[in-house]
Amino acid sequence: MIHLNYTIANEIDEYQTVISTKHLVSRGILTALIPRISIDYNLYIDDFDTIANLGPNPYDLIESDELRKCYVNSTASLESLKAKLINSQDENLKFLCPYCLITNHSTFDHYIPKEDFPVYSILSKNLIQSCDPCNKKKLTYWRENNQRAIIHYYYDIDINAHKYLYSILDYSTGIPTFDFYLDFNDDISLQKQFTITSHFNRLNLLSRYTLNAPSVISDINVDVKTQAELGLINREIIKALLTIKSNQLKVLYGINYWRAIVMDILASSNQFLESLVD
Numbered sequence: 506m507i508h509l510n511y512t513i514a515n516e517i518d519e520y521q522t523v524i525s526t527k528h529l530v531s532r533g534i535l536t537a538l539i540p541r542i543s544i545d546y547n548l549y550i551d552d553f554d555t556i557a558n559l560g561p562n563p564y565d566l567i568e569s570d571e572l573r574k575c576y577v578n579s580t581a582s583l584e585s586l587k588a589k590l591i592n593s594q595d596e597n598l599k600f601l602c603p604y605c606l607i608t609n610h611s612t613f614d615h616y617i618p619k620e621d622f623p624v625y626s627i628l629s630k631n632l633i634q635s636c637d638p639c640n641k642k643k644l645t646y647w648r649e650n651n652q653r654a655i656i657h658y659y660y661d662i663d664i665n666a667h668k669y670l671y672s673i674l675d676y677s678t679g680i681p682t683f684d685f686y687l688d689f690n691d692d693i694s695l696q697k698q699f700t701i702t703s704h705f706n707r708l709n710l711l712s713r714y715t716l717n718a719p720s721v722i723s724d725i726n727v728d729v730k731t732q733a734e735l736g737l738i739n740r741e742i743i744k745a746l747l748t749i750k751s752n753q754l755k756v757l758y759g760i761n762y763w764r765a766i767v768m769d770i771l772a773s774s775n776q777f778l779e780s781l782v783d
Contacts, residue, residue, distance in 0.1 A: 507603055507758050508665055509658040512593040513586075513629045516546050523575055523582045523627050534571045538564075545624045549617075549631065553660050557648045562622055572623035576615075586629060587613060597757045602636035603658045604643070604708055606758055607717055610634035616657055618645035630659055642708045652696060654703035661700070667693045669701055670761040672714070674770045674777075681777055683718040683767060685711040714763040721767040729781050740778045747772035 513519060520542065524535040541563075549556060562569060576583065590613075591599060602610040614635035619626040635643070647655045656664060672685045687705060689698045705711055729743060751768035758765070771777045 507598060507606070507658065508662050509598065509603060509633075510593045510595065511630065511659050513589065516550065516629055517543055519586050519629055520546075520575075520627060523580060523586065526580050526582055527575075531571050531574070534568060535575070538568060538572070542624055546628055549625065549628060553657075556617070557651050557653045559617070559622065562624075564623060569623040572626050573619050576619055576626040583627060586627070587632065590629060590632060591634060595757075602639055603633065604635055604639040604656075604704075605710055605713060606762060606764075607713060608636045608638070611637050612640050614640050614643060616655065617647055620645055633658060638713075639708050646707055649703060653700050655707065656700060656704045661697075664693075664697060664701065665759045665761075667697070668760050669693065669698075670763065670766060672718075672763075672766050672770060674774055676774070676776050681722060681771070681774070683715050683770070685714045685763065685766075687711070710763075717763075718767050721764050722771070725768075725771065726781070738782065740775075740782050743778055743781055744772045 517539065521536075521539070524532055527535060564572065600609045602608055604614070612635055613632045615625065616631050616633050617625045625631040643655060647653065667690065669687050669689050670685065671688055672683045675682045675684060687702060689701075725747065728746065729738060747768045751765040751772065754762050754765040754768070
């Protein structure tokens with residue numbers, strides 16, 4: 506898993522920029538809410554460890570509707586905010602969905618759903634770029650039993666330090682397949698284990714990684730054919746190339762990056778290496 510960069514200097518300034526383009530009545534309602542919204546924004550930004558204890562939405566129906574419309578009725582200022590969030594990422598993460606690290610993002614997910622908490626509809630730190638499959642699987646799910654149940658890629662930095670994603674290679678059918686699973690060491694708290702496990706279950710990531718693992722093998726086959734044409738291929742060279750590429754991917758995407766895990770396993774599989782040089 507990875508950590509997203511965050512460069513927004515003042516969230517209330519961004520809110521005011523978005524509402525400044527609203528028509529008079531909406532702008533009046535949204536402007537009057539600024540003192541309350543500032544408090545809620547500060548709770549999210551400065552006291553995120555307690556955010557799973559949020560109570561019911563305190564805004565009335567009209568206020569809630571206007572807050573949601575800030576996102577639903579897109580404006581140039583909102584699109585500018587989204588662009589800032591995307592462009593602040595390193596090149597390797599600028600287009601990839603952080604929730605799954607499988608496909609490019611195509612939308613934004615509200616970590617805390619705007620349906621339940623409209624105050625966070627355009628809070629920049631609540632907007633996580635997402636692919637459509639992840640967005641549709643997550644929906645409004647983000648907590649369970651007053652515990653966060655989805656990884657937050659601006660806050661959960663320390664999760665990246667822990668190894669928890671593994672896979673087993675199965676060659677029994679003559680075709681390499683992978684069975685991904687989670688396993689936790691004692692150095693990761695039970696709360697973090699819950700968040701990671703719930704995240705993977707909700708987004709069906711283990712099965713999705715298994716389904717997409719053949720794409721890694723296809724890429725390896727292309728690389729091997731290129732090297733073979735140059736006369737630079739044998740089992741040890743393939744193993745070294747896979748190890749180097751895996752290590753490079755871990756630097757970019759973390760030690761739990763599924764493609765790097767596939768490469769590590771294949772680099773250690775004599776049966777796979779031999780199949781490439783036959």
